[in-house]
Amino acid sequence: MPQLIDTISDILALSGAAVERNQEHLEALLPAETARALQLPEHAVLAFEAQTNGVAGELVTYQSELVDRLFDWMQLRGLYAQIAVADLYLKQGVTAVAESRFTVRNGLLKAAAAAERRLQYACFHFKYTAISDEKKEGLARAVINEHTLAEVHEMMAQLSLAVTTEAESVVSLETQPLAKVYHAACRNVRPIISGDLADFHRSLQRRLQRDIARLHEYYQSLKDEIQNKIVRRQLAGKEREDEEARLRAVDLEYRRKVADQREKYAMKIEVEPINLLRINTPAMMVTAELRCRKLGREVSLVWNPLLKDFEPIPCESCGDGLYAMQLCEEKLHLLCRACAHCQDCKRAICHRCHPGKCPKCGALFHQI
Ligand SMILES: [Zn+2]
Numbered sequence: 001m002p003q004l005i006d007t008i009s010d011i012l013a014l015s016g017a018a019v020e021r022n023q024e025h026l027e028a029l030l031p032a033e034t035a036r037a038l039q040l041p042e043h044a045v046l047a048f049e050a051q052t053n054g055v056a057g058e059l060v061t062y063q064s065e066l067v068d069r070l071f072d073w074m075q076l077r078g079l080y081a082q083i084a085v086a087d088l089y090l091k092q093g094v095t096a097v098a099e100s101r102f103t104v105r106n107g108l109l110k111a112a113a114a115a116e117r118r119l120q121y122a123c124f125h126f127k128y129t130a131i132s133d134e135k136k137e138g139l140a141r142a143v144i145n146e147h148t149l150a151e152v153h154e155m156m157a158q159l160s161l162a163v164t165t166e167a168e169s170v171v172s173l174e175t176q177p178l179a180k181v182y183h184a185a186c187r188n189v190r191p192i193i194s195g196d197l198a199d200f201h202r203s204l205q206r207r208l209q210r211d212i213a214r215l216h217e218y219y220q221s222l223k224d225e226i227q228n229k230i231v232r233r234q235l236a237g238k239e240r241e242d243e244e245a246r247l248r249a250v251d252l253e254y255r256r257k258v259a260d261q262r263e264k265y266a267m268k269i270e271v272e273p274i275n276l277l278r279i280n281t282p283a284m285m286v287t288a289e290l291r292c293r294k295l296g297r298e299v300s301l302v303w304n305p306l307l308k309d310f311e312p313i314p315c316e317s318c319g320d321g322l323y324a325m326q327l328c329e330e331k332l333h334l335l336c337r338a339c340a341h342c343q344d345c346k347r348a349i350c351h352r353c354h355p356g357k358c359p360k361c362g363a364l365f366h367q368i
């Protein structure tokens with residue numbers, strides 16, 4: 001296990017300090033900004049043993065305030081990083097592949113030309129906490145192509161094998177505003193978190209059903225007893241009314257207890273972003289033409305060398321990633337099946353052109 005002196009020496013060196021280790025003390029020349037943040041002089045001597053053989057330095061132990069300051073400072077520095085992937089093999093002949101990879105259900109897709117581009121991706125990590133009568137925490141991530149807003153977290157598996165540098169790199173296309181990119185990440189991370197929590201949720205549901213079954217059994221036996229009494233004693237008039245009032249009270253209490261249990265097992269999920277990694281990587285960009293009836297428009301398709309595949313195209317209404325799509329007949333918006341129709345009157349209605357409500361039958365569309 002590394003000693004405190006090794007860890008602190010590494011952290012200071014990473015911050016750009018010149019660090020020299022002499023036995024049980026460190027001598028560091030710190031960048032002015034780091035020195036200020038850590039409340040140290042720019043020329044700092046840190047001792048790790050009480051006996052310093054005459055070296056005058058600040059004594060550092062696990063309990064030192066300096067260690068707390070150092071970890072707080074590191075957490076802030078870990079919020080954002082940027083890497084560039086070195087040149088990768090880019091598949092040739094992707095134009096032909098594009099036409100077979102994507103399907104347009106009510107039109108044509110004709111790939112025209114392919115060009116190499118450097119693109120930018122935002123990898124957001126989120127921490128989620130599911131709170132019920134128990135608590136469960138976890139991490140989830142979403143990786144968004146900052147130009148097309150496609151979600152491509154599968155590329156991270158290959159990223160660890162690629163050669164990367166921390167240098168800033170040129171991006172050959174304009175990116176979408178960060179707010180839009182972040183919104184796409186939030187939208188895409190939701191099903192990932194739900195998937196992670198599926199077992200936890202199922203176990204809560206099982207326990208809820210078990211508790212409700214017990215309550216039902218108990219209150220049913222009370223009700224049976226009262227009903228038997230009415231029959232056995234052939235109650236009538238005031239006596240019967242009293243017993244019937246008891247029955248209603250038992251029923252009310254049963255419902256109240258069930259509601260309490262539902263509340264106890266209800267799951268609340270808190271999600272917070274924890275950091276952002278920007279990834280710059282080469283890709284092949286294929287320009288394709290979409291045609292439907294007499295209309296046409298251009299679209300860019302991205303072949304991602306880390307995925308070794310084309311990235312999906314986001315539905316222009318809900319953002320779901322698509323390889324098979326429907327075109328809106330007014331403006332050729334690219335749509336998923338759900339966003340291309342009204343679920344009530346079944347007419348072809350573009351949810352992008354008509355957000356919120358069907359113009360024909362008035363049905364409300366689910367807002368994303
Ligand atoms: Zn959609």
Ligand SMILES: [Zn+2]
Binds near residue numbers: 346358
């Ligand atoms: Zn409709």
Ligand SMILES: [Zn+2]
Binds near residue numbers: 328331353354
């Ligand atoms: Zn449309």
